[in-house]
Amino acid sequence: MTQTQYTLEGLPVPAIIATLSYEEIRLNTINKLVAIDPTYSGLLESDPAIKVIEAASYDDLVLRQRVNDAARANLLFFARGADLDHLAAFYDVLRLVGETDSALQTRTILAIQGRSTGGTEEQYKYVARTADVRVKDVAVYQVNxxxxxxxxxLSAVNGGVPDAPMLAAVTAAVTAPGVRAINDVIEVVSATQAPQNIVLDVWLLPNAPLAIIDSMETLIRSAWFDESGIGFDLNPSWITARVHLPGVSRxxxxSPAGPVVENxxxxxxLGTITVNFAGRSR
Structure with a gap:
């Protein structure tokens, strides 16, 4: 199964954020000049009036971009850095030391969704991610x-496997008074399964450097770290797409011979990654 979670990525760009075009602003300003003085004919690039219009159009573009930036700073999906810090703080969420913007966005969403008397899935996820900045992903589910x-x-380090301090910190956080619902019996565990070893054969184009082969393990691990999470399937097609670089023929x-499907x-x-140079082809 693939992971399903609430995100903001599917929302359309808000109407308050305008699409900007310097050429459109410039042309509109020239048209205004002609409308004011239909007899004006000095529309050459070297004309002083055109130079003034170009400078004013650029200033107008910068001002409109500033308005766009101000609008983005107040929207959770677009806010970054200090703007995101202030937006999250409105919901009583503070950035953890070393926390990325993406992680802070996710925790803020969970904090909003999980506001209740306690015991909701979102609340437990929020508390777990707040307990240790190294927590990359959380799943909460009933047993029987x-x-x-x-x-x-799922840890952001150590190949995804949470260490003992992380498990202890999250356990203390989710079982604390005011967090744990009175009837809940909570066990904090690792979400990780047995490591999956990857083996692939790669053919290069005639003039492609062999260094492409050497880079592939790092590319796969980096992409897996960025894109995967709890419930994310490991598909051979995903592996192929990540390493089909310019210069790669086939x-x-x-291994894996088929999709590794996770619930x-x-x-x-990821376990070991072996990339075999299989030769060159067109």
Whole structure:
């Protein structure tokens, strides 16, 4: 299964953020000049009036961009840096030391969704991610339909496997008075499964450097870190897409032979990555 979670990425660009074009502003200003004085004919690039219009159009573009930036600073999906800090603080969410903008956005969404008397899935996720900045993803689920809950963690370091201090910090946070619903029995566990080894054969174009082969393990691991999460499937087609660089003629993934399908509460981790140079072809 693939991960399903609430995001802001599917929303259209808000109407308050205008699409800007210097040429459109410049042309509109020239048209205004001609409308004011229909007899004006000095529309050459060297004309002083055109130079003034170009300078004014650029200033207008900068001003409109500043308005766009101000609008973005007040929208959770677009806000970055200090603007995001202030927006998150409105919801009583403060940036953790070393926390990225993306992680802070996610925690803020969870804080908004999880506001209740306690015990909601979103609230537990928010508290877990707040307990340790290294928590990359969280799944919360019932065990056998009873009051026992599991909080499964995916780490941003150590190949996704949470260490003992992380598990302890999250356990203390989600079981604290005022957080844990009175009937919930909570167990904090690792979401990671057995590491998946990757083996692939790669053919290069005749003039492509062999250094492309050497870069592929780093590319795969970096892409997996950026894109994967709990419930994210490891598909051979995903691997192929990440390493089909300029200069690559063909890629065949030998392992995994088929999709590694994860449920919503587990996460695949990467083991060894072997990239075999299979030759050159067109």
């Amino acid at each position: 339909g009873g009051p026992k809950l599991r909080v499964a963690l 890629v065949v993934v030998l 919503d509460n587990h996460a695949a981790t």
